[in-house]
Amino acid sequence: MADQQPVIAVRNLTKHYGGVKALTDAGFTLMAGEHAAIVGDNGAGKSTFVRLITGVEQPTSGEILLEGNVVSFDSPLDAREQGVETVYQNLALAEDLDVPSNIFMGREITRINLGPLSVLNHKAMRAQSVDMLATTGVKIQDLSEPMRGMSGGQRQCVAIARAAGFAKKLIILDEPTAALGVQETARVEDIIRGLKDRGVPLIIISHNLRQVFDLVDRIYVFRQGRIICSRLKTQTTPEEIVGLITGAIAPESLPAEEAVTC
Ligand SMILES: Nc1ncnc2c1ncn2[C@@H]1O[C@H](COP(=O)(O)OP(=O)(O)OP(=O)(O)O)[C@@H](O)[C@H]1O
Numbered sequence: 001m002a003d004q005q006p007v008i009a010v011r012n013l014t015k016h017y018g019g020v021k022a023l024t025d026a027g028f029t030l031m032a033g034e035h036a037a038i039v040g041d042n043g044a045g046k047s048t049f050v051r052l053i054t055g056v057e058q059p060t061s062g063e064i065l066l067e068g069n070v071v072s073f074d075s076p077l078d079a080r081e082q083g084v085e086t087v088y089q090n091l092a093l094a095e096d097l098d099v100p101s102n103i104f105m106g107r108e109i110t111r112i113n114l115g116p117l118s119v120l121n122h123k124a125m126r127a128q129s130v131d132m133l134a135t136t137g138v139k140i141q142d143l144s145e146p147m148r149g150m151s152g153g154q155r156q157c158v159a160i161a162r163a164a165g166f167a168k169k170l171i172i173l174d175e176p177t178a179a180l181g182v183q184e185t186a187r188v189e190d191i192i193r194g195l196k197d198r199g200v201p202l203i204i205i206s207h208n209l210r211q212v213f214d215l216v217d218r219i220y221v222f223r224q225g226r227i228i229c230s231r232l233k234t235q236t237t238p239e240e241i242v243g244l245i246t247g248a249i250a251p252e253s254l255p256a257e258e259a260v261t262c
């Protein structure tokens with residue numbers, strides 16, 4: 001069955017920066033419609049993993065399969081073109097451009113498409129930006145202002161709205177609510193639930209275990225540059241996850257059931 005195939009699967013993914021082993025032999029699988037969380041201490045390799053599976057950096061070794069095909073994304077744009085949308089921990093928005101230009105960067109809507117002589121359809125991009133942002137509930141007075149003057153929360157909402165609006169195969173969020181207030185966090189969590197309802201697979205990195213247990217099906221634990229195990233949410237507890245993150249619980253001590261992959 002088509003939906004038995006993982007959306008993304010990663011085998012032996014490794015990234016070393018000189019002597020720094022940021023990620024070693026990582027294995028990861030996300031099934032259709034599944035929402036997974038990545039948890040782990042600072043420096044455990046979470047963002048490195050995201051950069052590798054979205055073409056920001058190339059792995060030292062290992063394999064990435066998207067819907068069963070080995071892929072090698074040359075750039076984040078390459079990943080986006082293949083349906084993988086990402087909100088990075090360090091947001092990549094163009095400071096001097098306004099909100100619609102940021103949302104439609106690289107996929108501008110044109111009125112007349114003649115290559116270099118194309119005429120952009122600003123009205124359509126602005127209208128769609130308003131709709132996309134409405135899903136986040138963020139308030140931005142004037143969309144034509146450059147990003148430079150906007151708050152961390154406003155920037156985050158622009159990036160999340162963009163990713164949620166365009167994601168075709170997979171959406172990856174690296175600590176999407178770390179800079180957000182209570183209300184904005186709740187709205188982002190609602191967007192994530194909406195993506196679940198729409199069947200869009202998602203990977204979220206979060207230090208917030210309440211959020212993780214509220215939102216996802218499966219939790220992957222990173223520790224010291226390795227993915228030490230994954231646990232189905234229904235078969236674990238926040239206490240157990242904390243123990244795995246800190247090393248107080250060894251993954252080998254968990255029951256050898258399907259939910260554990262080490
Ligand atoms: N460009 C780089 N050059 C050298 N070392 C790096 C580089 N990027 C990351 N590292 C190192 O790799 C390790 C993993 O970093 P990474 O950013 O993946 O951690 P993280 O799990 O995302 O942490 P956090 O929760 O703080 O965001 C760290 O020891 C970090 O210092």
Ligand SMILES: [Mg+2]
Nearest residue numbers: 046047048089
């Ligand atoms: Mg990180």
